[in-house]
């Protein structure tokens with residue numbers, strides 16, 4: 031079998047910047063890592079800058095990318111934003127969704143993202159009719175990721191109700207939400223079971239939120255993911271209105287409700303985890319349920335600042351996502367988590383650059399069911415993101431501080447190379463398979479306008 035050699039001018043190994051590292055790759059995996067290699071070995075692919083493990087974008091709704099700019103006009107709340115989002119969702123077909131998602135995932139590749147967690151709930155045709163392949167939309171996303179050259183965990187989402195009514199029943203989905211609903215979680219499980227893992231794709235589950243799945247049906251989704259040892263994600267306490275409704279109907283917080291129905295645990299990730307009680311934080315920590323923070327979306331939607339420091343201290347591993355794609359930049363998500371906490375606490379240094387990179391790489395991948403990605407070490411998948419250290423944003427610091435420069439000053443535009451499974455997907459800032467990513471985005475978004 032053919033072995034390729036990459037020479038990394040600077041590499042992020044464990045928690046250190048190492049100069050001159052040769053990495054051997056066979057069949058998409060790292061087979062050897064050699065330090066102290068001062069010059070590129072003959073025939074090696076040279077990656078200049080700081081090479082990180084590939085970045086994980088742990089929470090995405092690909093179609094929200096079509097809202098960029100549009101939703102920045104006027105004021106409103108999360109709930110008014112949601113109406114605009116629904117109007118875009120109404121127009122998508124498997125064909126237009128494929129075109130949009132391919133462009134969005136190509137934008138992610140350009141940003142150094144090698145794995146996306148797609149929280150997918152747009153399952154059916156308008157009105158809720160199943161497509162001839164009931165997974166046509168999910169398959170379009172899996173194919174889009176393949177064609178953009180990145181990995182995907184399709185978090186197939188149960189979304190069967192519009193709000194909380196009782197233990198057993200939810201409010202009926204509104205006319206927009208009919209596309210999201212399988213009717214019951216049994217029907218959801220049957221459809222989701224037809225999706226299969228493949229080399230670049232793994233199938234996971236999601237509960238849209240405690241608003242969208244009645245309490246008595248939560249356990250069915252948890253059991254489905256347990257049986258497959260698949261990741262399970264859930265939007266959790268993003269808005270105070272969700273907490274209030276849950277208290278009114280169930281007399282407990284959304285976190286407590288999930289715990290009582292067996293949803294929490296090490297394969298589960300709560301997305302946002304913004305408005306939590308002390309008991310919620312302890313529960314999430316004790317069960318080692320993960321927390322996916324999406325700071326650029328949370329600030330965009332005026333959600334609030336989640337207690338990420340306290341969650342992590344309690345035992346909840348952290349991951350990061352670009353969620354609504356107000357921007358697609360995991361480096362920005364990482365620093366925003368730290369900078370939000372500085373504004374709130376009036377102190378600095380809650381996370382080191384190393385800790386933020388861990389959330390952006392190894393822990394993000396683990397949350398998506400790719401425990402074999404997110405580190406530059408023997409046996410791991412050969413996924414890399416190389417950040418330029420000679421751009422106007424990153425020039426100056428000594429190489430020893432390259433991680434600090436990458437996390438606190440670089441942007442997605444500084445990503446020079448992206449390698450996925452030993453395949454050079456982005457070379458010198460150009461996507462190798464999607465020739466004009468900006469053009470593809472413009473075309474795909476224009477196709478969805480009125």
Ligand SMILES: [Zn+2]
Pocket residue numbers: 089091149265301353354
């Ligand atoms: Zn979301």
